[in-house]
Amino acid sequence: MKKSLLFISILTALLVIMCVSCKSTPAAATKAEEARQxxxxxxxxxxxxxxxxxxxxxYKAEAWxxxxxxxxxxxxxxxxxxxxxxxxxxxxxxxxxxxxxxxDAFPEYxxxxxxxxxxxxxxxxxxxxxxxxxxxxKAMEEYSTLLVGAKAYQARREIIDRGFxxxxxxxxxxxxxxxxxxxxxxxxxxxAGAVESAEEALLRYNIVLSNGWSGYAAxxxxxxxxxxxxxxxxxxxxxxxxxxxxADVLFNQAEEEYGKENFRNSGLHYVDAExxxxxxxxxxxxxxxxxxxxxxxxxxxxxxxxxxxxEAERIIEGGSR
Numbered sequence: 001m002k003k004s005l006l007f008i009s010i011l012t013a014l015l016v017i018m019c020v021s022c023k024s025t026p027a028a029a030t031k032a033e034e035a036r037q038x039x040x041x042x043x044x045x046x047x048x049x050x051x052x053x054x055x056x057x058x059y060k061a062e063a064w065x066x067x068x069x070x071x072x073x074x075x076x077x078x079x080x081x082x083x084x085x086x087x088x089x090x091x092x093x094x095x096x097x098x099x100x101x102x103x104d105a106f107p108e109y110x111x112x113x114x115x116x117x118x119x120x121x122x123x124x125x126x127x128x129x130x131x132x133x134x135x136x137x138k139a140m141e142e143y144s145t146l147l148v149g150a151k152a153y154q155a156r157r158e159i160i161d162r163g164f165x166x167x168x169x170x171x172x173x174x175x176x177x178x179x180x181x182x183x184x185x186x187x188x189x190x191x192a193g194a195v196e197s198a199e200e201a202l203l204r205y206n207i208v209l210s211n212g213w214s215g216y217a218a219x220x221x222x223x224x225x226x227x228x229x230x231x232x233x234x235x236x237x238x239x240x241x242x243x244x245x246x247a248d249v250l251f252n253q254a255e256e257e258y259g260k261e262n263f264r265n266s267g268l269h270y271v272d273a274e275x276x277x278x279x280x281x282x283x284x285x286x287x288x289x290x291x292x293x294x295x296x297x298x299x300x301x302x303x304x305x306x307x308x309x310x311e312a313e314r315i316i317e318g319g320s321r
Contacts, residue, residue, distance in 0.1 A: 028064035035071035041133070043085075044071075044078035051077075083124055086136040090117050093143045100150035101157060109149075109186075113142040145191050148198040152179055155205035164212025171211075175204035213263040220270035221258060224251055227277040236280040239287050247276030 036059060039045070045052040055070035094114075097103055103110045120135035156179070159165060165172055182197035228251060231237065237244045254269035 028068070029062070032059060032064045032068040032071065035068045035075065039071045039075040039078065042075060042078045042082040042129070044074040047078045047081050048074055079129065083132070086120075086133075086140075090136065090139055090143065093140065093147060097143065097147055097150045100154035102146070102150040102153040105153070109146055113139055113146065116142060142191075145186075145195055148195050148202065149179075149182060149186065152182070152198050152202040152205055155202060155209060159205060159208050159212060162212060162216070164208060164216065167215040168208040168211040171204045172208045175201045175208065178204065210263075213267055214261075217258055217263040217267035217270065220267045220274065221254070224254065224270040224274035224277065227274045227281075231277045231281050231284075234281055234284050236277070236284040239284040240280040243276060243280040243283055247273050247280055250276060 036055075039052075039055075051070070051074055055067060055074060058064075058067035058070055094110075094117075097110065116135055117139040120132045120139060123129075123132035123135055152175075156175070159172065178197050179201035182194045182201055185191075185197060186194035228247070231244060231247070250269050250273035254266045254273055257263075257266035257269065
């Protein structure tokens with residue numbers, strides 16, 4: 001009887017232990033899963049691949065406590081790296097927007113997005129990491145939308161500043177119309193429509209720029225060629241050989257780029273070549289003037305010497321008489 005009671009007691013204890021174990025195991029597994037997901041959400045596997053693999057070994061072996069600790073440590077290590085990466089992304093895209101000039105023209109566009117970015121920073125400092133993550137993503141989305149318009153705005157400024165409007169006025173005017181539509185949609189909150197219109201405007205502005213560089217390169221090519229011909233006529237290739245050679249290298253480089261339809265670089269190199277040919281001509285002219293002055297001075301000396309010799313001869317002849 002006593003043996004039976006002892007057996008029942010042991011069995012009961014085992015059952016209790018098993019029940020406790022069954023209840024605690026799902027809880028530990030859930031905790032490990034949550035820690036794992038948190039580490040994933042903040043890019044821990046990318047930042048610490050080998051440490052992540054080690055944590056995964058615990059997870060697959062259902063060593064929940066070790067896995068949980070490993071994942072939590074990875075999350076803590078990854079968190080500042082993740083935050084810095086998001087900050088760098090936001091800073092870079094914001095600087096690109098600022099460089100376009102659109103923020104100066106329309107400061108009201110940038111401020112609301114900056115407020116979202118500042119909110120993300122405040123949430124991070126308050127250890128509301130998921131809130132910060134969401135706000136940072138929202139800020140990037142808004143910055144990206146504005147960036148399309150900023151690029152169109154910048155292309156338009158480059159067209160005007162370089163005087164390219166003359167090369168494709170039709171596309172420029174159509175781009176302006178679409179850009180105005182993008183502005184209206186953006187201010188009305190239709191961000192998707194604004195992006196679509198801004199992309200069309202950017203495409204048309206870029207066509208104008210392309211045609212502008214082509215026309216500009218052709219003009220600069222003709223001008224540089226004229227300056228080169230004048231330099232050759234004035235013998236600058238001989239009198240100012242080194243400067244002429246520098247100009248010729250630039251001109252030939254421009255010709256090669258022009259043949260490849262790289263009109264932007266060719267146009268700029270034609271300008272540089274034209275300037276160097278002009279310098280060679282100027283240098284040749286200065287050398288010519290110096291040479292002429294030297295010859296004139298020598299002639300004057302020869303003439304003076306001849307007069308002196310003649311006078312001496314007259315004196316000698318007069319004395320002998």
